Amino acid sequence: MITARGLNKRYGEKLAVDDLSFEVRPGTVTGFLGPNGAGKSTTMRLMLGLDRGSGETLFDGRRFGTIKHPMREIGAVLEAKAFHPTRTARNHLRMLAAGSGIPASRADEVLEFVGLSDVKRKQPKGFSLGMAQRLGLAQALLGDPGTLILDEPANGLDPHGIHWLRDVLRSLAAEDRTIFVSSHLLSEMSLMADQLVVIGRGKMIYNGDVDGFVRKFTQTSVLVRTPQAEQLADALRGVDRVTVDALGDGALRVGGADPAAIGEVAYHAGVMLHELTPQTASLEAAFITATGASEEYVAHEPTGASPPSGPPAAGHGTYGGVA
Numbered sequence: 001m002i003t004a005r006g007l008n009k010r011y012g013e014k015l016a017v018d019d020l021s022f023e024v025r026p027g028t029v030t031g032f033l034g035p036n037g038a039g040k041s042t043t044m045r046l047m048l049g050l051d052r053g054s055g056e057t058l059f060d061g062r063r064f065g066t067i068k069h070p071m072r073e074i075g076a077v078l079e080a081k082a083f084h085p086t087r088t089a090r091n092h093l094r095m096l097a098a099g100s101g102i103p104a105s106r107a108d109e110v111l112e113f114v115g116l117s118d119v120k121r122k123q124p125k126g127f128s129l130g131m132a133q134r135l136g137l138a139q140a141l142l143g144d145p146g147t148l149i150l151d152e153p154a155n156g157l158d159p160h161g162i163h164w165l166r167d168v169l170r171s172l173a174a175e176d177r178t179i180f181v182s183s184h185l186l187s188e189m190s191l192m193a194d195q196l197v198v199i200g201r202g203k204m205i206y207n208g209d210v211d212g213f214v215r216k217f218t219q220t221s222v223l224v225r226t227p228q229a230e231q232l233a234d235a236l237r238g239v240d241r242v243t244v245d246a247l248g249d250g251a252l253r254v255g256g257a258d259p260a261a262i263g264e265v266a267y268h269a270g271v272m273l274h275e276l277t278p279q280t281a282s283l284e285a286a287f288i289t290a291t292g293a294s295e296e297y298v299a300h301e302p303t304g305a306s307p308p309s310g311p312p313a314a315g316h317g318t319y320g321g322v323a
């Protein structure tokens, strides 16, 4: 169990982490989500005592700095490619193992586990980002820790690699480990996480399960098709808190009422229905609603002509930062 209380970090005038408190429970994958620059990496560094700030993080009741062999309890990867460039992957892990009283044979085990056996005698400087991420995970797992803290571990992995990572994290969580993993991408988090801690501009936006996040930040709607669209729209607009958008061709998008309520209104108005379909809100939509106002870096639409070359500038709601 990780317990973070009142974490704060200021860079000059800027409050990068603003009074964050949360818990990460064992047996679950907890996703740490936020747009670029939200403060995820800074929070993780604070948790591990690698950055000065205020607040406290306890790992099963103890601060990181008081744990005798941290590698055996907490596996952390905060930066991909943080390896000695010329030492082989295997030697890199064997050296770390020796420093923590872990048998050297464990290096080969974890390299096999992350799929790097074939390149274990190679130097990480030639590794792709995806391979470096796998080596980072191998390093984190070296001491068979009960807690994992991973900053953007899916960054650089191909779709196959992301599915592999999801399966790995889920199976580690199923062994009752505590897994805290950051990403700025909803698509990844929705695959991997059971629980979410969502931040924007250093502040807590949401802390709870993935479904609850979608429910809280999206307004679910119902698609209705009827040959009497105008008549039904009039009847529905008379109901408190119901919103109706006419989509054309006899289709309406209705918010604020479930299919049963819409069916009843239609029945009483003498309207025949051809379709009544709840629209499931995506995690992506929830993320944009939740963090839209707190995005740190937003590319703006060009005001004049399009740039002479390259892709068009991204609009609000994309999180490809322009740091």
Ligand SMILES: Nc1ncnc2c1ncn2[C@@H]1O[C@H](COP(=O)(O)OP(=O)(O)OP(=O)(O)O)[C@@H](O)[C@H]1O
Binding pocket: 011, 016, 034, 035, 036, 037, 038, 039, 040, 041, 042, 043, 183, 184, 296, 321
């Ligand atoms: N060493 C530093 N000096 C000054 N400001 C910093 C420093 N490190 C981070 N920041 C600022 O603190 C804020 C949080 O940065 P952080 O890297 O923690 O965000 P993040 O959520 O990890 O972003 P990303 O998803 O882009 O990695 C940002 O506005 C960033 O510019």
